[in-house]
Amino acid sequence: MVTRTESASRKSIVDAGARPGLTLAAVAVVQFMVSLDLSVVNVGLPQIGLGLGFSAAGLTWVIHAYALTFGGLLLLGGKAADRYGRKRVLLVGLSLFGLASLVGGFAQAPGHLVAARAVQGIGAAAVAPAALALLTSTFPTGKARVRAFGVWAAVNAAGGALGVLIGGLLTQYASWRWVMFVSVPMAAGALALTWRAVAAGPPPVRGGRPDVTGAVLSTAGTALLVFGVVRTDRYPWTSPVTLTTLAVAAALLAAFVYVERTTTREPLIRLGLFANRSVAGANIYNLFVGGAMTSSFYFMSLYLQRVLGTGPALTGLEFLPFALGVIVGSVLAIKLGYRLAPRTLLVSGGLLTAAGFAWFGLISSDGAFLTDVLGPSIVASVGFGLCLGPVVSIATAGVAPHETGTASGLLNSSRQIGASLGLAVLGAAAQHCTGQTVTPSALTDGYAFGLTLGAALLATAVLIALTVLPRTGPPSRAEQADDRDALLARD
Numbered sequence: 001m002v003t004r005t006e007s008a009s010r011k012s013i014v015d016a017g018a019r020p021g022l023t024l025a026a027v028a029v030v031q032f033m034v035s036l037d038l039s040v041v042n043v044g045l046p047q048i049g050l051g052l053g054f055s056a057a058g059l060t061w062v063i064h065a066y067a068l069t070f071g072g073l074l075l076l077g078g079k080a081a082d083r084y085g086r087k088r089v090l091l092v093g094l095s096l097f098g099l100a101s102l103v104g105g106f107a108q109a110p111g112h113l114v115a116a117r118a119v120q121g122i123g124a125a126a127v128a129p130a131a132l133a134l135l136t137s138t139f140p141t142g143k144a145r146v147r148a149f150g151v152w153a154a155v156n157a158a159g160g161a162l163g164v165l166i167g168g169l170l171t172q173y174a175s176w177r178w179v180m181f182v183s184v185p186m187a188a189g190a191l192a193l194t195w196r197a198v199a200a201g202p203p204p205v206r207g208g209r210p211d212v213t214g215a216v217l218s219t220a221g222t223a224l225l226v227f228g229v230v231r232t233d234r235y236p237w238t239s240p241v242t243l244t245t246l247a248v249a250a251a252l253l254a255a256f257v258y259v260e261r262t263t264t265r266e267p268l269i270r271l272g273l274f275a276n277r278s279v280a281g282a283n284i285y286n287l288f289v290g291g292a293m294t295s296s297f298y299f300m301s302l303y304l305q306r307v308l309g310t311g312p313a314l315t316g317l318e319f320l321p322f323a324l325g326v327i328v329g330s331v332l333a334i335k336l337g338y339r340l341a342p343r344t345l346l347v348s349g350g351l352l353t354a355a356g357f358a359w360f361g362l363i364s365s366d367g368a369f370l371t372d373v374l375g376p377s378i379v380a381s382v383g384f385g386l387c388l389g390p391v392v393s394i395a396t397a398g399v400a401p402h403e404t405g406t407a408s409g410l411l412n413s414s415r416q417i418g419a420s421l422g423l424a425v426l427g428a429a430a431q432h433c434t435g436q437t438v439t440p441s442a443l444t445d446g447y448a449f450g451l452t453l454g455a456a457l458l459a460t461a462v463l464i465a466l467t468v469l470p471r472t473g474p475p476s477r478a479e480q481a482d483d484r485d486a487l488l489a490r491d
Helices: 004-015 020-039 045-052 058-084 086-105 110-138 142-173 183-197 212-233 240-262 271-275 277-307 312-318 320-336 342-360 369-395 401-434 440-467 477-488
Strands: none
Touching (some): 020 110, 020 183, 045 058, 058 086, 058 110, 058 277, 086 183, 142 312, 212 240, 240 271, 271 277, 277 312, 277 342, 277 369, 277 401, 277 440, 312 320, 320 342, 320 369, 369 401
């Protein structure tokens, strides 16, 4: 006798085109590509700056452009997939991502590369939620779902970890342009798999239009805010240019809030969701952590290459202990999660990561990888790994079932936006500390100051966890199993 659940599961797989293996392969390639592109450019930044003539502050826009459009449009991408169909959105997003990667590889000026990275972010914001929704519907229950999300989690981690190594190898032995070109064959492969393996699916939802206005206002406001902060190296905080830029950014963000509260269409995000202390606290925590972590990759990549004289390939290899530490911390979070409340893990992980960053702040111009980088990398990465699972669990706690997807997408958006805002503030502070001098000693002072400020951001995140997040006891075994599913479903 076939149960209703088994029937629904079989129907979902049939709806996916009766090729669940190829569907999983397509989703895996998409997720690997998106994760890799978040980190692959880091090691190539010094060569990119020299090759295209970026200023020290302008170079950060290679990261900002991708993070802002990806994080700012992620919720819109998910709603577009629901309305227009996952396969259609995947095909459009992959085409856009691959074309932007190709154009970016041929960039001849800073503006060309920044524009290409922004379009990459738009493509990623379309494909990431569509791919995850496709995986959820193709493998709704049972062991097949566990295996599918296991593969997804593995390629997600591998993309981020290997991105730095691949970026270093390509930069040193080919050219920095290949950190852009490398995404072209991946996008083409995912495009072919999606076209062949993914069926059109059920008719798209036609109940309302995606909130494009809200997405544009939030993304434009955040981008202008970052732009104003980054330009403080040329225009002081009290200058008319900076004050005007920040005022316009605030007006755009205020308009976003107004649109979300009064729009007659389905809003991009229901603002009442922030009345949930778990949702609000987890996203603020994630905002600060995202800013600190992205800044650390930026500063340490420049320190290793510009100060210690490490080649791009070896720099990528020296980031691997950090990636392995994140995996160790994630495993510890699962083990400790049976006995400790998620908030306790966030506080412990945040403090450990802050300690690692404070240790990073002691780097010297005549230092070495073993004495100045390896130790703090291990401490900070294990602490960061401790935070990953619990923050997802807390961010979706007490959320209605029909809004869990929105809550998960919001958490990913807060991380990307925090990454861009944090890098803007810390990068501007480091540049101010360095001044116009480019000696190893002056550069080290700037990087060390930025990393120390990163430790302060993490300490603030811990304070948020202690004061905003509600007190809860250790989760039951059933709840812990749900937390593991949430971690696997994280984007």
